Ligand SMILES: Nc1nc2c(ncn2[C@@H]2O[C@H](COP(=O)(O)OP(=O)(O)O)[C@@H](O)[C@H]2O)c(=O)[nH]1
């Protein structure tokens with residue numbers, strides 16, 4: 561039976577009656593409602609902290625930066641403040657071990673230069689242990705900060721995703737976002753990592769590359785003694801689809817900063833007769849260079865200019881053409897050195913030209929050296 565008579569409010573026990581302060585003034589309750597709505601909108605529309613950043617904040621100090629020093633190196637004095645710098649994933653442990661064993665046998669066992677390993681994720685204990693055992697130099701392990709391994713906020717993510725899909729899989733790494741993050745990192749951030757602060761020169765090494773000849777001199781010392789800024793061993797032509805506007809953006813940079821362009825630059829090495837980019841670049845998976853070159857105001861301005869243009873994500877600008885265009889603009893020919901070192905990164909290799917040296921100290925085939933390939937730009941470089 562429905563109750564027809566409403567129970568009288570006054571019949572409620574005193575303690576269940578509504579407290580007097582909940583009866584808000586209408587304008588006050590409107591303000592409270594507005595505040596609640598604002599907070600809800602902020603929660604819904606605010607950009608969440610990127611996952612990578614949340615994880616970076618949760619990392620232990622040893623994940624961010626760990627040095628494993630070898631007691632036998634405590635009193636070692638190296639002629640140059642230099643290190644091998646290796647960006648690698650944990651999954652590349654075995655390929656990297658093989659590379660480091662060759663590098664040690666062909667060169668570093670006699671010198672004991674240190675290694676800096678960098679990763680966008682923490683290195684595993686297994687990785688660190690394996691590297692410590694494979695090397696003679698001290699080992700330093702560092703985490704790449706999220707800001708150095710991400711799409712910057714001014715790049716339209718939707719446009720970037722569309723561009724990646726449109727490039728497709730026919731272009732190497734055409735659809736890969738992580739490859740683009742790697743290229744941006746290697747173009748503008750590796751040299752800013754705190755673990756590199758103590759060094760003047762670096763030698764870039766990648767998992768899986770081979771060193772096919774003895775290296776009977778110290779390339780770091782050679783760079784430092786002769787005032788060289790950038791050293792390469794293989795040069796090639798870039799896949800044009802990946803750098804559609806890199807040349808026009810570089811020309812815009814040159815127009816904006818004419819004071820940064822070296823008088824005796826080598827831009828003609830990478831320019832076609834009609835003034836376009838001929839796609840020549842130093843293959844940056846092997847690189848021995850001065851960190852001062854990358855830390856310079858010229859290079860910093862150039863990277864910032866490129867990064868603002870967004871081409872690392874809206875196209876697929878590689879760090880190799882970026883480093884090479886910078887070297888061509890800011891350095892003279894005598895500051896760049898061709899290292900005729902036995903080196904193999906699939907599918908190309910450099911095998912030293914001297915037949916006597918070759919037969920005594922190498923396990924590569926000179927006929928297979930990329931310098932004989934029409935895609936190599938090294939002869940043109942040497943002829944400059
Ligand atoms: N930590 C980390 N390293 C990467 C990643 N992608 C590429 N690298 C490293 O970046 C370098 C270049 O990558 P690679 O796959 O060799 O590219 P390729 O030489 O252009 O074919 C190598 O040293 C890789 O180990 C990644 O997602 N994370």
Ligand SMILES: [Mg+2]
Nearest residue numbers: 766767845905
């Ligand atoms: Mg590689």
